Amino acid sequence: MASVSSSSLPGPALQAARSAVQAALAEHPEANAAPVAKGNKDGADEDPLEPGEIQEVDMVAQAETIRTVFSDAKNFNVKHPLYSPWTLWFDSPATKGRNLPQTPSTAFPQTPLPQTPGAHAALGWMEDIKRVISFDSVEEFWGLYNNIVPPSQLPQKANYYLFKDGIIPAWEDEANKAGGKWSIQLPKDKNRSNVDKMWLYTMLAAIGETFDPYLTNPDTPAGTPSLVTGVIVSTRPQFYRLSIWTRLAPAGEEDPLRERIEAVGKHFKMAVLGYAEGQKLAGPLATEVEFLSHKDSEKKGKAAKKIVV
Numbered sequence: 001m002a003s004v005s006s007s008s009l010p011g012p013a014l015q016a017a018r019s020a021v022q023a024a025l026a027e028h029p030e031a032n033a034a035p036v037a038k039g040n041k042d043g044a045d046e047d048p049l050e051p052g053e054i055q056e057v058d059m060v061a062q063a064e065t066i067r068t069v070f071s072d073a074k075n076f077n078v079k080h081p082l083y084s085p086w087t088l089w090f091d092s093p094a095t096k097g098r099n100l101p102q103t104p105s106t107a108f109p110q111t112p113l114p115q116t117p118g119a120h121a122a123l124g125w126m127e128d129i130k131r132v133i134s135f136d137s138v139e140e141f142w143g144l145y146n147n148i149v150p151p152s153q154l155p156q157k158a159n160y161y162l163f164k165d166g167i168i169p170a171w172e173d174e175a176n177k178a179g180g181k182w183s184i185q186l187p188k189d190k191n192r193s194n195v196d197k198m199w200l201y202t203m204l205a206a207i208g209e210t211f212d213p214y215l216t217n218p219d220t221p222a223g224t225p226s227l228v229t230g231v232i233v234s235t236r237p238q239f240y241r242l243s244i245w246t247r248l249a250p251a252g253e254e255d256p257l258r259e260r261i262e263a264v265g266k267h268f269k270m271a272v273l274g275y276a277e278g279q280k281l282a283g284p285l286a287t288e289v290e291f292l293s294h295k296d297s298e299k300k301g302k303a304a305k306k307i308v309v
Contacts (some may be wrong), residue, residue, distance in 0.1 A: 076139070083209045084226075085136035085165035088144060089129050092158035096128040126168060134165050141207060150196040154235045162203055163230030163245075171294045175229050180249035180293035182265045184273070186240045187285040195240045199233045201272045202242055206231045210271070211244065213263050227264055239285045244268055249293035250307075258307070265289055265309040277309075 067076045135141055161169035205211050212226045232243040250258035269275050269289040282288050291307040
């Protein structure tokens with residue numbers, strides 16, 4: 001099996017892939033070679049194991065039967081599963097107020113809106129957003145990414161929403177209503193050549209679960225969900241906006257959750273977007289990397305309390 005580190009994928013892609021390799025092997029026992037009895041490497045005339053004796057496994061033979069996309073791009077037999085399945089949504093002026101055909105296809109199969117309380121509450125909003133496809137492996141992600149229009153070529157007022165499967169891109173969803181979002185606004189004329197890479201790295205950080213460093217803490221209880229529920233890129237006449245949605249938002253400066261939320265924002269600013277920690281980004285049509293709860297987003301003026309990194 002070819003080493004993941006030997007591929008030509010960008011760093012964030014490798015990070016997402018490495019995090020899934022062990023899970024991939026565990027999920028596909030059929031790709032493993034048959035074990036060989038102890039003391040008989042060729043497998044012929046095997047003697048039965050004595051009570052308490054441990055059967056040896058030919059690890060070299062195992063590895064040779066596993067083909068990933070990194071070793072054989074067309075005939076791989078093992079995929080690299082993601083921690084969670086994801087769904088891509090899309091809207092633009094062309095989709096608003098129109099009942100577009102929902103014809104299934106092998107490239108972008110359409111599926112019904114999740115039957116959740118949040119989906120019903122956001123029904124009017126969600127009528128204009130089209131579900132593109134769901135995926136749960138690294139290979140499927142790249143197949144999707146290589147077949148959609150990049151943000152720099154989208155029409156004005158268009159949006160891509162990449163959310164964990166079962167969560168709709170609306171505040172009303174149960175997974176979003178108590179949360180908020182990190183966002184940055186970027187002038188279009190200065191970032192047309194950068195926005196595609198920024199969006200790609202944002203998606204990779206999301207599906208690779210690297211946004212929330214709390215998950216890597218050994219004291220974190222098993223099964224703790226990531227704070228991140230989805231990521232969005234929006235095109236507007238004069239700027240782009242990138243957003244990271246979270247399932248929770250801190251109640252105030254003394255809330256212990258604030259440190260964890262800030263860690264997400266710092267990772268977004270430095271590791272994903274590539275800015276320095278203290279770099280000032282605000283200017284004409286530009287903002288800092290800012291967090292605002294969904295509840296505060298409905299407020300106007302000074303009542304809204306932002307966190308800036």
